[in-house]
Amino acid sequence: MHDTFPKYLLWNAERFPERPAIREKDLGIWQAWTWKEMKDEIVALASGLATLGFRRGDKLAIIGANRPRLYWGMAAAQCLGGIPVPIYADSVVAEMRYVLEHAGVGFVLAEDQEQVDKIMEIQADNETIRHVIYDDSRGLRDYPHNGLHDFQEIQAAGREHAGRNPEFLPGEINQGSGSDVGIFLYTSGTTGNPKGVVLTNDNVLITSKNSARQDNLTEREEVLSYLPLAWVGDHIFSYGQAYVTGFCINCPESDTTVANDLREIGPTFYFAPPRIFENLLTTVMIRIEDAGAVKRNLFQTFMAVAKKTGIAILNGDPVPLRDRLMYKIGEVLIYGPLKNTMGFSRIRVAYTAGEAIGPEIFDFFRSLGINIKQLYGQTEAAVFVTAQPDGEVYADTVGVPSPEVEVRITDDGEVIYRSPGVFQCYYRNEEATRETKNAQGWVMTGDAGYFDGNGHLKIIDRAKDVGKLQDGALFAPKYIENKLKFFPQIQEVVAFGANREYVSVMVNIDLDAVGNWAERNNLPYASYQELAGHSSVYDMILKNIIQVNQDLAADQALSGSQIRKFLILHKELDADDGELTRTRKVRRRIIADKYRELIDALYSDAESCHVVTEVTFEDGRKGTIEADLRIVQTTPFAPLKKAG
Amino acid sequence: MSRDVLLEVKNISLSFGGVKALRDISFDILEGEIRAIIGPNGAGKSSMLNVINGFYHPQEGEVWFDGRLRGPMPSHEVARLGIARTFQNIALFKGMSTLDNLMSGRLINMKCNMFWQGLWRGPAEREEMEHREKVEEIIDFLKIQSIRKTPVGRLPYGLQKRVELGRALAAESKLLLLDEPMAGMNLEEKEDMCRFILDVNDEFGTTIALIEHDMGVVMDISHRVVVLDYGKKLADGTPDEVRSDQRVIDAYLGVAHE
Incomplete structure (x- = not known):
């Protein structure tokens, strides 16, 4: 039974040895690692971590952008029964210090000099951080080397270690189980200090499996991994679902090239918070205003057509032949090229969540034939609480309860839920845990909402904001x-x-x-x-x-x-x-x-x-x-x- | 720290008609160091750079580069010797993309003749791929991936400066001359540029001579500083020595007239 990520890793290396598992754009060219190659990299890293003294229950903080090596760090820590703690890369020192100290982090995997500098500042009066491993060595040559290691150096040590003790790592992986803690995800929270949400392997794996099945995700999906590692969404969409189904994730060249990388990759499964769709729409509108009169008029004409018929066609509703024809012409002239420019040509399923999305924005993308749907989730639920099934998509609801999730509305109008994804506790914060999760496993969302006539959940606002x-x-x-x-x-x-x-x-x-x-x-x-x-x-x-x-x-x-x-x-x-x-x-x-x-x-x-x-x-x-x-x-x- | 002398100027004097831009200036630049040339407006900093770069030919004095006395020669030959530079008022090809601008920096390293370049098969193609790889490394180094294909003229000033640094780097020269690399930048851009200059020096071991107006920046990043004022050398030494030199303080802050 595959109940941990390392076990999935070994299995994927067997069932998809030649399929790409992860890609990264480096020096302008997409480089790929197959599942087999990725397994070797992770095994080397995990063995290297073991030579540094990384033991079961140790925490590995992971700080940086979406780089393959940082994703490998998560799996490597889990191989040894450790807990990865991803941290937002743009955190300032004080925020980072809080998380590192609160989680009791002993090992850090940092992307580059920027992050190493922050950690060294924190290390000045923190004794628990023993080892820092960096991915990009640039600018770090003259740094003092006690406890600071190059990623490749650790892998080399790991390969040597694995060569001498070939039984060690498989043994460690076998010890892991589904009920082990898999990850700490610190929620940024709109109030007070961040809270460390503790999720087990089961929490993440079962939710990933259920959601992948609901949307028929297979190993053939392409996903762009551009959202923060420390955010639960990325952990499910770029890690959980990727391991469960075996699909390939793609790491952008840099955070400023995402739009271009999106276009090159053409993902089939895509997640973005409403803000990104908003920004995209803004960019489109700006560029249309800059375009010549002919193009502008064509755009406006056919967007009106799309607005009238596009959503109905996507939902599979009956549409008169004349409108269907007009839409087809629009597809050739406007929608197709526009989707290509945005990198949405191949999208089968796209999700948005995190905030309410403006109905106009939502309808704009759906009218182009992009199957964008809403879901409602929380870190505490390993994302999925509700999601919209295909064909039942409405701009003002967040869908029906996801598989194995129970949702209720309290007498005060607050949404509560119970599911296999429900978190264990807030790390070292019993009081907050008790306030959020009751003895029967029901979790308070703090959101006000109700079920509408179709059985779809509608969220109005934060309960305390209304x-x-x-x-x-x-x-x-x-x-x-x-x-x-x-x-x-x-x-x-x-x-x-x-x-x-x-x-x-x-x-x-x-x-x-x-x-x-x-x-x-x-x-x-x-x-x-x-x-x-x-x-x-x-x-x-x-x-x-x-x-x-x-x-x-x-x-x-x-x-x-x-x-x-x-x-x-x-x-x-x-x-x-x-x-x-x-x-x-x-x-x-x-x-x-x-x-x-x-x-x-x-x-x-x-x-x-x-x-x-x-x-x-x-x-x-x-x-x-x-x-x-x-x-x-x-x-x-x-x-x-x-x-x- | 015993480093070899990479460039030495001896008793340089340069005048334009009656204007004496430089008077009897001597100093050296050691291999692998960051050397700053500072001074108030009109002190002769850019003239000095132009002499090193071979654009101006001084009436008196000698320029020694890499252990050899350098006679008067056109700037493109100087470039071939291994001296690259950037300009105070950006001199990029505005209509060309960042990538093409950087590729143009590789020109002096290209060996194929026009025939092969035109045919675009065999050696020319291989050579272009090698150069492209080098250029991609620089793009990665300067973190300008997102503007790879953007025409330079459309970029903001700070980024254009960075592209210009990239083009100079592309030449893989021994000595890099930077003419006011931080002029007109805001604080964050300046800090980024400082980091890049330090990284270039650290990572590629490139010797750097830079002119700068902003005293604070210079003192932070350079190993040694030479101070010019009215075409004369005022001081020469480590940042700390220069900072405490009374003549430098007078030149920068002015002296009270009795």
Whole structure:
């Protein structure tokens, strides 16, 4: 029975010896390792780790981008009964120190000098980190070498060790079992310190198997692995499912080439958070606006066709022949080339999750014939709670419970679930574990939701974020934010209104989209701040807000939460400043605290507000920026009367 | 640290008509070091670089490179000897891609003649592949994979500077001359550039002579510094020695006039 990843590795090396397991673009050329080759690499690494004294239960932190060697590190640690602890590569020293110390990490596998520097800073007053292994030796030649090792050096030592003790590693792998802890995944969390979610091999493997079966994933899938290693999504889609089905994962050349690599690989199975689809749509729109009149008109004509018939065709609904023909022509002229440019030509299944996706964005991709579906998941569930089955895809729901998952709604409207993927505990945090998971294994999600008529789960917002205005009108901040974020020129929005007189929003413009627009309109600007403060930019955003208000006015429940005031922030919300999580979710409490004076101004008669904000540079140094921000008022629409 | 002298300038004087740009300047550059030439505006830094590079021919003095006295020769011959450079105001082929710009840096190392190049079979193809591999290593080194195929003219300034460094690196020269590599950059770009310069020196062992305006940056990364002012040599030594030299302080901060 294959109940651990190392056992799957050995099996895959037998059943798919010549199939590619992983690829990496290096020096401009895609390099591949077959399952057999990858097994040899991992065995060498694991044996090398053993020579350093890595024992059962030891933790190996893995820090860096999606590199084959870092993925191998996970399996190598598991071969020895150890626990991989992936850490977000862009963590600043303090965040990294917290995780390393909390998990009691003794061994680190780091990508490059940038990460090694951070670890050495932490090591200055941390005795538990004994060995650091690096993948890329560049710039590390003159570093002190006690406890710092080159990856290849460790593998060489491992090969020698394995040559002398051929029985050692197979024996270690045999000792592993499904109930062993497989991985710690630290959740970035919108509040407080990250929590270490403990998942067993069974948690990850059973969930991966079930989900792969549901979508008929086979060893022939191609997947681009570009999302952070430390995020549960990548652990399932690039690791769990890859080992279970034997498909090939592809590591991009660098984090800046992902779009291009996506196009070259043409994945068949793809996962992206809504933000990526948003950005993609923004890029498409910018480039269409830059295109010539003929192309632009063709695009608009056929996108209208797609909007009308594309989704119905994808869902297998009946469509009149004439529309079908038009769609076929569109496929040749517009959709096909567009999908090719985006790297979506071969996609069979694509998922999005993590945040609610704007219905317009969702429909745009589905109307092109891309089978993008939503799922609802959590680190605590090893991702899958619910997912949309083929043919039952709706923009405003997250689907039906995944195989072997039970989902219920509590009396308070909170979604809870129980499944084989449910985590064991938060590492060294019994209190939080008790708060989240009860004795029967039910996990609280903290999300408010309900099942609609089709048995599909609908998530409204974080349970604690849904509020009411002073006059009792319903206020769902994320709903308003998502509506605004659909406009390509808006990058991020934070809405306020709970227990207030009216709703107001702070907006981040999208520098790419607005910058491009400014260039075309001969509007000079030197920085984000200057562009954001420009009066014609304000006018543009005002138009967007009026449109959203119009939509809200048409909605009976939400007509009371129309936006009355807004401002455009002078800086981009940034994870380095703690305003977003590393997965780029808005941290409301921190923003509310940091921009208190701005929020106060939004609820006063002020027409502008002076603000001084602390910013953190990439190297960890701090500085401040100052600005006078304009506050703009809008007039709400009268709520539409119910007909009849 | 006993290193061989890679380049030595002896008693260089250069004038344009009545303007004396350089007066009796002597210093040396050791193999494998990062040597900075600093000075206020108009001190003669770029003129000095142009002399080393063979673009200007000094009226007096000698340039010794790699143990040999170098007579007056055109810059492209100097380049063939193993001296590459970047420019203060970026001199790239704007309409060409990053890749092609870097490939152009390999030109002096290409051996096939026009016939084979035109035929594009056999030796020319093999040679191109070797050069391409070298260029890809530089692209990887400078982390510019994402702009490999982008026309250079469309890149932001900081990246263009990096491409220019890449082109100079592509020549695999013994001595790399950098003319204000960090001019006009913001703090983060400067730090990136510093890291690249240090890495080039460390990884390829390339000797680097750089001109810089920003004192702080220079002091951090160079082994030895020569200070020029009004065409004269003011000081020469390690960053610490230079920093504490009273004449340097006066030149940079000015002196109170009685």
